[in-house]
Amino acid sequence: MGETLHQEAGLLTPDDVKARREADDPHSPVVRFGADKPLRLDAGVDLRHLQVAYQTYGQPNADRTNAILVCHALTGDQHVASLNPVTGKPGWWETLVGPGKPIDTERFFIICANVLGGCMGTTGPSSTDPATGRPYGLEMPIVTIRDMVNAQAMLLDHLGIERLFCVAGGSMGGMQVLQWAASYPERVFCALPIATAARHSAQNIAFHEVGRQAVMADPDWCGGAYLAQGLAPHRGLAVARMAAHITYMSDQGLHRKFGRRLQDRVLPTFGFDADFQVESYLRHQGESFVQRFDANSYLYVTRAMDYFDLAADYDGVLANAFRGSKTRFCVASFTSDWLFTSADSRAIVHALNASGASVSYAEIESDKGHDAFLLEEPVLFDIARGFLDSAARAAGLPAAKVR
Template sequence: MINKKDIKTLIVKKPLTLDCGRVISDFPIAYETYGKLNERKDNAILIFHALTGDQFVTGKNPVTDKDGWWAYAVGSGKAINTDKYFLICANVIGGCMGSFGPSHIDPETKKAFGTKFPVITINDMVNAQVNLLDHFKINQLFSVIGGSMGGMQVLQFVSNFPDKAKTAIPIACTSSHSAQNIAFNELGRQSIMADSDWKEGNYQNQNLNPGKGLSVARMAAHITYLSKKGLENKFGRKLQERDDLKFGFDADFQIESYLRHQGSVFVDRFDANSYLYITRAMDYFDLPRKFGGNLSKAFEKTKTKFFIISFTSDWLYPTQENKDIVIALNSIGADVGFAEIESDKGHDSFLLDVPDFLNVLKNFVDKSYEELIR
C-alpha cells in the first residue's frame, strides 16, 4: 500500500506510555509539511486529520495520486495559506500511512502486529504527535486545527499542552463520543470482523484482505457524513443507467452505485485493522471524564484563543455538541468564538467547497495571526 520513499518519518526514541498501560518507543510518526517555517518560528500550524485521513493535506498525495484531503482549504492563497504559514500534519498512530500501526512488523514475532497492536486513544495520538514540535524546535504553535476526529485531537492537545498553541480551531467535532456514534462505529467493526478473510486480525500474515467487510464499513460510515437534504438533492430516487427497475439486487438506484463505489475505492487505500483501532479510539474519547465530568476543567490552564465551527446539516456531530464546548469555555472566561455554517452537505461540509466556511476560517486565521503574532 505504501511506497516508503514518499513518506517523511520521525523515529520517536522517547518512550510513550499509552493509556492502555503499554509502553512504546523507537516508533515511527509519518508526517508532511507545507510552506516555510519563518525565522521566529511563530507561523507554525499543526493540522490533525480525521478517521480516514492522513498526512497529505493538500497537493497530490504521492501514495494514492489523488488530491490531498483538505485541498479546498489549504494551499497557496487559500483559507490556510501555505505562502504565509508552515503546516505540519502527521498520520496518527494506529494509522496505515506510515505511522506506527497494526500493519507494522512486530520485532519479536517478525510478523505484522494485527490485533496484538496496543489499543490506542485520542490522547495517545496527540502525545505521539507533540514530538514533532521538538523535532522542528518549535516552542509554541500559532494554531492547532482539525475537523471531526481531528477536532477531538485539537481539544485534547490544548488540554494536555495548555501553553503550546496560541489559537485552536476544532471543527465539526465533540468532546465525547455519543452512543449513536459508538453504534455506527461498532457496525463498521463488526462488518470487518465478519469477513472470512479477517482471520482474527491476522490477514496480513496470510496475504489476505478483508476487503468486503471494510467496504461495507465505509459505506455505512459514509452515510453519516452526508445529510438527508444533500442526498435528496444529489440522488433522490434516480435510477443508475437504466430506464426502469430491474427487479434484482444490482444497483438500481444511483445512491446504491455511489455507496458501492465509495466502499470499493476505500479498500485500495486503507487498512482494515487500522479502521478497527481508530474507530475504537474515537469511541473511547470522553474528554470530561478525566475531570470528573466537567469539560470546563479540561481547559482551565490555557489562554489559547478558540474558534469553534459547526454545520447546520451535520447530524453526526450536531451543532449542540459543538455549542457545549463553547459553553464550557465561556464558563471559565476563555477567549472563544463560534460559527454555525449553513450547508446541506452534512458532516463532510468541512472537507468540501463551502464558501461561507472557507471565508470564516480564513478570516479567523489571518486576523488572529495579525493580532497575536505581528
C-alpha cells in the same frame, strides 16, 4: 523487508502490497524514535520504536512561531495539500490549505502527521513490529486521541517547534484539536475545531461498532492476522465504509444529489443490482476505500474515537479541561451534520465560556452533512481566514499579503 514482502504476499493484491509498504516506508518524511524514547499509552503500556510520518507545507519563520498543525480525520492522512501518492488524488483539505488559502502556505508552516494507529507511515497495526518482524495486527495496543496528540508532540519536539500558532482539524481532527488545547495549552496560540465533539455519542459508537463487526465478520480478517496470511477483509471493510459514508452525508444532501434516480436505466430491473444511483455511489465508496485503507487501522482509529470523552479526564466537567487557558478558539459546525451536531459544538462553546476562554462560534448553513468540512463551503473559508488573520495580528505575525 522489501525482498521478503513479495514472497509473503500470497493472495494480497498489488494494492495491498502497496498499502503494507506504505505502513513502514511511506512516501513521506518519517521520524523514528528509538526504544529509549517510548510513547507511554493511555492503555498503560509503552510503545517502543514509534515512527511518525508527516508532511510539511510552507516555511517556518526565523523564530519558528508560524507553525499550524493540521489534524486529520478517521480515514485521512498527512497528505493535506499535495497529491496523495496512494490514491493519486489531490490533498484532502486543498479547499482550505494552500497558497493564498485561509491556511496560507505562503505565510504559515503547516505540519500534518499520519495519526498513531493509521496505515500511512505512522506506527499502526499494519506496521512491522520490531520485536517480531511481523505486522503488529491485534498485538498493537489500543490507542486513544490523547496518545495521537502525544505522538504529534514528540514530532514537534523533533522539528524544534516549541509552540504552535494554531491547531486545526475537523471531525476526529477536531477531537485532537480539543485534546491539544487541554493537554498542552501553553503550546497552542489558537485552535480551530470544526464539526467535532468533546465526546463520542452513543449513536456514533453504535455506528463504529457496526463497522468493526462488518470487518471482523469477514473470514478474510483471520482474527486480525490477515496480512501474515496474505489476505485482506475487503468485503467487510467495504460494508463498514458504506455504512459510515451514509453518516457523512445528510438526508437532504442525498436527496438533492441522488433522489430516487435510477442508474443507467429507465425502468427498475427487479433485481439486486445497483438500480438506484445512490446504491451505485455507495458501492463505489466501499470499493475504492478498501484499496487505500488497512482494515485493522479502521478498528483502532474508530476505537480511539469511541473512547474520546475529554471531560472524563477532568472530573466530568468539560470546562475544567480549559480552565486558565489563554488559547483563542474558533468553533464551527454545520446545520445538517447529524454525526457531529451543532449541539455537540455548542457544548464545547459553553464549556469554553464557562472556563473564561476566548471563543467564537459559527453554525454554518449547509445541506452537505458532516462532510461539509471537507467541501467547498465559502462561509467556512471566510471564518477561518478572519480568525487566523486576527490571531496572527495578536501573535505578532506579519499581516497577510494583499491580493
